[in-house]
Amino acid sequence: MIIPWSQIVLIAVLLFFIYYLLRLRSILMDRLLYLGFAILGIFFVLVPGVSTKIANLIGIGRGADLIFYLFIIASLFYTVTTRTAHQRQQQQITAIVRQLAMTQPVKIEPLCDDNEK
């Protein structure tokens, strides 16, 4: 039986990323990952043919295909990190708008003496 290494590796990488996004995230790790992708990209450009060698190792036909898959993963990663940064901003906006609403009311209900005790 031929072991579909390429599929196993790709699915494993994807699963790791999902796990990372759900549990392991930190700003430092995010930055390290971005740096990692950048270095990897530079490496593939500087050493021609190495992508094909690695691809063949795990059962993918062309180096270009490998780079493409990695690019997809990097894209998803970027999308999720951007989205959560956006959510953080939304929380900040909410906090500001709320504080403004509470400290600068349009109207405060008039105090009625017969409502006291």
Added chain:
Amino acid sequence: MEPSEKIWVVIAAYNEAPVIAQVLQGLAPYGYHIVVVDDGSSDQTSIAASEYPVTVLRHAVNLGQGAALQTGMAYALQFPQAEYIVTFDADGQHHPDDIARMIAVLQSSNAQVALGSRFLSGGKAENIHSSKRWILSLATWFTRRSTGLKLTDTHNGLRVFTRTAAEQIQITQNGMAHASEILSIIAKKQMTYCEVPVTIVYTDYSRMKGQSILNGVNILWELLMEKFK
């Protein structure tokens, strides 16, 4: 019966200038404290509400009903004499006299939260469209499974919290997913709750502003994205 000065009614309003006056008028006889949170309306909602002896807060931008309710609840809780916090819709779907009934049930059952239900026997859904009833059944089923709460109506905006319950509620979902969020907080904190039959009136106005099926997609999406914070 609790004196009305211990009861705070929070009304989240977005572009409800046509009906907010009627809603406030309907509540006037009861003497409750009322906080209207204008969620960044582009119409005269704030001005219309200011005609009445109520507190009017305004969000500078539209954040969503969940955010507006949280603002109103946080405001009400600043007053130590606030014993009961009520969430009440701004579009005229709710009946003011249901508030007193819900508080009475809270007191006799010693529960912390009273949730209005239009589907409980004694409750009413006047002029409800059959498709709306069907969508609500689906939403109710889904919410029951995800929260574990045995409710007949999971998307009813008429709720009454005791102070202790309200203090534990922090609504982080700005949009329509806040309804599910409130229920999951109730479930997680194991608050004692009860359902009280209430009347929901569907008018042409409220039908026009009502949620569509597609909004269910939005709610599910928002709840899902919660996981990826």
